[in-house]
Amino acid sequence: MTTLLSGLSVGALFALVAIGYQVVFISSGIFNFAQATLVTLGTFLAYVGVVTLHLNPILTILMATAGCTIVGLIEERVAIRPLSGKISRAELVTTVGAAALIEGVITLIWGSTPLEVPFFGSTSVLTIFGGRIVPDSLILIIFVIVLSIALHVWYKYSISGLASIAVAEDRVAARLRGINVGRRSIIAFAMGGAIAGVAGILVAPQTYAVSNLGDTVGLTAFIAFALGGSGSLLGATIGGFAVGIIEQEVARYVGSLYVNSTLYVVLLIILFVMPNGLFGRSTARAL
Amino acid sequence: MVAGMTLTAVSLGTAGASASNSPFNVLMIAGTTGPVAPPTQAEIQATKAAASVINHEGGIDGHKIAVKEVNDNLDPTTALSELQQAESGSAKPNLVFAGTTSNETLAMLPTLTRDKTLSMELAGSGVFDSPYQFALPNYLPNQATALVNAIKKQYPNAKKIGIAITNDAFGTSLLQSYEPAITKAGLTYVVQTFSDTATDVTPELQTLQAANPDVLIASGYGAIGGYIIQDRANLGWTVPTIGDGAESSNDLPAMVPASALDGVSLIAQAPSVYKPLSQESKAFQTFWKATALQGSKFTQSIVLYTLSYDDLMLVYLAAKQAHSTSSTAIANALEHLKQPKVKPYVTWSTEGFTPKLHVEQAPATDYVLASAYTKDGMALPFGSK
Numbered sequence: 001m002t003t004l005l006s007g008l009s010v011g012a013l014f015a016l017v018a019i020g021y022q023v024v025f026i027s028s029g030i031f032n033f034a035q036a037t038l039v040t041l042g043t044f045l046a047y048v049g050v051v052t053l054h055l056n057p058i059l060t061i062l063m064a065t066a067g068c069t070i071v072g073l074i075e076e077r078v079a080i081r082p083l084s085g086k087i088s089r090a091e092l093v094t095t096v097g098a099a100a101l102i103e104g105v106i107t108l109i110w111g112s113t114p115l116e117v118p119f120f121g122s123t124s125v126l127t128i129f130g131g132r133i134v135p136d137s138l139i140l141i142i143f144v145i146v147l148s149i150a151l152h153v154w155y156k157y158s159i160s161g162l163a164s165i166a167v168a169e170d171r172v173a174a175r176l177r178g179i180n181v182g183r184r185s186i187i188a189f190a191m192g193g194a195i196a197g198v199a200g201i202l203v204a205p206q207t208y209a210v211s212n213l214g215d216t217v218g219l220t221a222f223i224a225f226a227l228g229g230s231g232s233l234l235g236a237t238i239g240g241f242a243v244g245i246i247e248q249e250v251a252r253y254v255g256s257l258y259v260n261s262t263l264y265v266v267l268l269i270i271l272f273v274m275p276n277g278l279f280g281r282s283t284a285r286a287l
Numbered sequence: 288m289v290a291g292m293t294l295t296a297v298s299l300g301t302a303g304a305s306a307s308n309s310p311f312n313v314l315m316i317a318g319t320t321g322p323v324a325p326p327t328q329a330e331i332q333a334t335k336a337a338a339s340v341i342n343h344e345g346g347i348d349g350h351k352i353a354v355k356e357v358n359d360n361l362d363p364t365t366a367l368s369e370l371q372q373a374e375s376g377s378a379k380p381n382l383v384f385a386g387t388t389s390n391e392t393l394a395m396l397p398t399l400t401r402d403k404t405l406s407m408e409l410a411g412s413g414v415f416d417s418p419y420q421f422a423l424p425n426y427l428p429n430q431a432t433a434l435v436n437a438i439k440k441q442y443p444n445a446k447k448i449g450i451a452i453t454n455d456a457f458g459t460s461l462l463q464s465y466e467p468a469i470t471k472a473g474l475t476y477v478v479q480t481f482s483d484t485a486t487d488v489t490p491e492l493q494t495l496q497a498a499n500p501d502v503l504i505a506s507g508y509g510a511i512g513g514y515i516i517q518d519r520a521n522l523g524w525t526v527p528t529i530g531d532g533a534e535s536s537n538d539l540p541a542m543v544p545a546s547a548l549d550g551v552s553l554i555a556q557a558p559s560v561y562k563p564l565s566q567e568s569k570a571f572q573t574f575w576k577a578t579a580l581q582g583s584k585f586t587q588s589i590v591l592y593t594l595s596y597d598d599l600m601l602v603y604l605a606a607k608q609a610h611s612t613s614s615t616a617i618a619n620a621l622e623h624l625k626q627p628k629v630k631p632y633v634t635w636s637t638e639g640f641t642p643k644l645h646v647e648q649a650p651a652t653d654y655v656l657a658s659a660y661t662k663d664g665m666a667l668p669f670g671s672k
Contacts, residue, residue: 002522006489013486111325114510116542123544125521134521207486208542210510216484252490256481257454 001131003252004245009137011244012144016199017221018228018236019148020192026155026231027164027188029171030091034075034099036218038193041102042068042200043209044110047117057120057201065197071102072193076186099214107211117204136205143202148237155233164188168231223267229277238278310353311346311612313338313599314380316369317387318361327387329587331356333595334384336577341599347606361387363394370395374402381405381612382602396420405614407598419618421640423594423647427460430532431468433654434504434554439472441656442502442527447475449500451491451515453507454480461506461531483511489518496524508533513542520547529554530659536588539659548659552669555657558634559589561665574633589665590634597632604631
């Protein structure tokens, strides 16, 4: 059971980044490679709030959220908007550049040594169904589930959410319908940044604030994204948890050398059987 | 006579500080920006400290040392280009600190060897085949022996060792040095490896826990080192744990809660264990004060500073014994270094190289078991908090 809980805990981190990928992708049609680095920034801002400024958790979350949102907006303005209507898929390069730049600035400011960010609550280990888990991991798991459901409902039932999905499906048609496509893109990057900021204080007690966290997590979170299917928030969440559980169970019972190969085999099998991922939708257009 | 000696040095083509008032040029080509900037800056700080101490003593064979640092951004091509510029310039280097990583060193080595320029390095494997290249990294077999000796001394009833270690190149090298040392000591071992990019090593530790080792060796550089200690605590596993050289490079008290460090100790180089400055050797006191004067504070493992300091001190000592600044003479003296009564170096009890091995072999007895807790950036003595 401890291995399963550990898998859920690691999976929550992957799911969180994958949800960030989805939020930006759904609303703007862009895959933001810098999302995991924004989560890294969130952990450092949590460090500043908790350790440097001794702020309470609420103020720390607000500060980290504001900081990551601003950086997300700057990324949209500098790395995405200038490309609008120009070169197809050039943002694949510019978002990687944004990630490298953010990571470089983080390293310049805070260095490369991992920094501890103490959890604001109890650190006593909990026992659940015989398995051991620390409270911060449990809260991260719950947070990811709640966030995923809340965003799913928002996209499915709110006008603003539906407008975002419309933009993702067909930007031209959405614009003809009066949807401000540019604003959707801004909102998407702001939301991605905000999620990273809120997450920082929950992720950091497990991973520390460490400058290369984005490199470590980004690729595995992409597997979660692909596994769940592009455009599906619940898919990203389930994909993240599935990847985390597979990783930890394989490491426990097969061997850590087989973790990555197992993940890619599972991904390949699922994509062979379901090319759009577990929850992705295929769309048909009549021409 | 002096003119004759100068002519000889020039005709041999060896890099020497010929005129008596010319400086002994030390060129440090390394990555001074980016992720490795803090350790590189520490190396520069300590080298400048050694230069100031040596200059105060009259310099190397009468030549004052001039230290110049150049940023190569860890790029081997840039490193080589900077070296070539320096070699063809008016201030030809007498000693080069060739790169932060082996990649830079390898790029520069042919030029260094061709020009018979003496060079030192900290990070590399030291297996480079050059008569002018020397290295002071930790010599892994001796470190492994020291680790096993410490286990046998501190935990005499231990029969089985668990090893939690990363599966990157460095972790693999470490593991290869541990296996013969453990077997030779009559102990058995179980190993779990994991990626250095993992964010949780609970399953691997569970597997080790199930094998019920008497002592755990923890090995991870960076965040992964913290995860090992943290996940061990989260599992409620109280097995005595010793962090190896990779693990002891981490500032564990800054990474994990104090409660997670219960039962955790580190194998450490003797100078990295805290003692009040007044109880340190005179050479260490000189090192400490000189290094502190060159920078604001010690931000890296103290051994990084002492090794850099010793690099230059060894060259100073060799030049003194050779009565020459020619690279050939210094290299020869480094290979046959006579240990002085008053040692200017501070890392190991004896230092020097052999004609066959240009990697310094730190004596196993120079490693000690230390607490995971730190004071002023140094490990506290074993059992202290």
